[in-house]
Amino acid sequence: MPSNQDSSRSGSGPVRVARHTEEATASGIYGVIVSAAVMAAAHQETVAAVEVAVLVTLVIYWAAERYSRVVAERIHQGHRPNWQQVRGQLTTGWEIVSASVLPLAVLAAAGLLGAEVFAAVLWALTCSTVLLCVAGWEMGRNGQLTTRERLASAATAGMFGVVLIGLKAILH
Numbered sequence: 001m002p003s004n005q006d007s008s009r010s011g012s013g014p015v016r017v018a019r020h021t022e023e024a025t026a027s028g029i030y031g032v033i034v035s036a037a038v039m040a041a042a043h044q045e046t047v048a049a050v051e052v053a054v055l056v057t058l059v060i061y062w063a064a065e066r067y068s069r070v071v072a073e074r075i076h077q078g079h080r081p082n083w084q085q086v087r088g089q090l091t092t093g094w095e096i097v098s099a100s101v102l103p104l105a106v107l108a109a110a111g112l113l114g115a116e117v118f119a120a121v122l123w124a125l126t127c128s129t130v131l132l133c134v135a136g137w138e139m140g141r142n143g144q145l146t147t148r149e150r151l152a153s154a155a156t157a158g159m160f161g162v163v164l165i166g167l168k169a170i171l172h
């Protein structure tokens with residue numbers, strides 16, 4: 001299992017002790033896309049019901065992913081995982097849930113400010129799209145991409161959100 005600790009230098013910057021792993025970053029991006037998809041497809045009548053649907057879905061995805069990793073370890077290692085391995089799986093991967101905190105906060109705030117469910121979801125989907133664009137842009141920071149390549153990366157990542165906003169508009 002990869003460590004969340006990294007004491008290597010990144011370029012000329014300082015030592016980063018608690019850097020997220022590639023897997024954590026991927027889980028976070030995946031979580032934002034899944035939460036946006038649930039919001040786009042949701043037909044709940046209240047913002048609270050949409051929030052619950054998103055959170056329950058993300059926790060189920062997290063649990064399924066953790067379970068599949070424990071099963072895969074057993075298949076490939078040929079023995080029952082010990083408690084330390086199981087505990088390691090149960091204490092990681094939460095980025096799939098936690099990365100959606102900001103879009104869910106936008107959803108809740110819009111609802112509290114009186115927005116109808118459709119409008120609140122659109123605000124949250126817009127937030128998700130911005131987060132995905134930022135992730136696409138940040139990919140180029142250490143990847144030594146040109147500005148044009150970073151813009152293309154941000155646009156590509158953001159297209160997930162744009163498509164989900166379109167889906168919500170079509171389903172409404």
